[in-house]
Amino acid sequence: MNGETLQRIVEEIVSRLQRRAQSTGPEHGDAERYRAQSTATLSVTQLRDADCPALFCQHASLRILLVDLPLLGQLADAETDDAAARKIHDALAFGIRVQLSLHSQLLPVIPVKKLARLPLVFTDEHGLPLVLHAGSVLSYRDVALLSRGRVVVHRKCIVTAMARDAANARNIQLIKQE
Secondary structure (H helix, E strand, C coil), X not given: CCHHHHHHHHHHHHHHHHHHHHCECCCCCEHHHHHHHCEEEEEHHHHHHCCHHHHHHHCCEEEXXXXXXXXXXXXXXXXXXXXXXXXXXXXXXXXXXXXXXXXXXXXXXXXHHHHHCCCEEEEECCCCEEEXXXXXXXXXXHHHCCCCEEEEECCCXXXXXXXXXXXXXXXXXXXXXX
């Protein structure tokens, strides 16, 4: 590639970036502010088929509906054999906020300790927040700042009396794995 061609390419990129910076979002305000507030909601099948670079450029967060147990296992074990698991890891690498929606029936069997370490946000199928607690003791401090939703703890976790009382007072359901 000669210098003249390279110069034209650079000028074209700069002009496109300037146009993008001056353009407005679909509703009001600038495109970057719209991107910062937008969320793409996809099923696992749609995620597998999605064009991720375009998706990551257009949205600041990603919501994946009703994730299945095999995909959760692959995420927990950092396996990227499945296209959906690979794309979720790519989204995290791009700095995209990833929210996974889980069916309530999966909560007793998910790998809590491994998933709790990942920078993911979990909700149940109704949109209520799920907190995966990987510690050996669930204390008042862990429940005090929560307002609603569910806390999933592994089977060997000790739940203090104050944590249980605080959870009941705040309508937080404690789910202990079997």
